[in-house]
Amino acid sequence: MGKLIIFIIIILLLISGSYYFFFAGSKTAVLYPSTETEQPSASLQEGLGASNEPAVLEQELQATELDNLDKEFADIDAQLDTALEETGR
Numbered sequence: 001m002g003k004l005i006i007f008i009i010i011i012l013l014l015i016s017g018s019y020y021f022f023f024a025g026s027k028t029a030v031l032y033p034s035t036e037t038e039q040p041s042a043s044l045q046e047g048l049g050a051s052n053e054p055a056v057l058e059q060e061l062q063a064t065e066l067d068n069l070d071k072e073f074a075d076i077d078a079q080l081d082t083a084l085e086e087t088g089r
Contacts, residue, residue: 051057
């Protein structure tokens with residue numbers, strides 16, 4: 001009798017897992033990356049060299065402007081929120 005109950009519980013778990021996999025799992029939205037590509041700014045392209053020397057890399061790092069980084073992250077966050085709202089999540 002105990003083996004029968006364990007067998008029925010296992011069958012019920014398999015049925016409920018299959019139901020979730022086929023029906024509830026199909027409701028999740030797939031977000032695709034944007035096809036728009038941003039080109040680096042002219043000042044960024046001019047300032048970068050092809051050297052791998054540490055001194056040159058340090059100069060490039062010091063010349064990199066990071067003042068608007070918070071705004072750029074906020075813009076990215078807003079775009080992600082918009083994409084999630086469009087998918088209904």
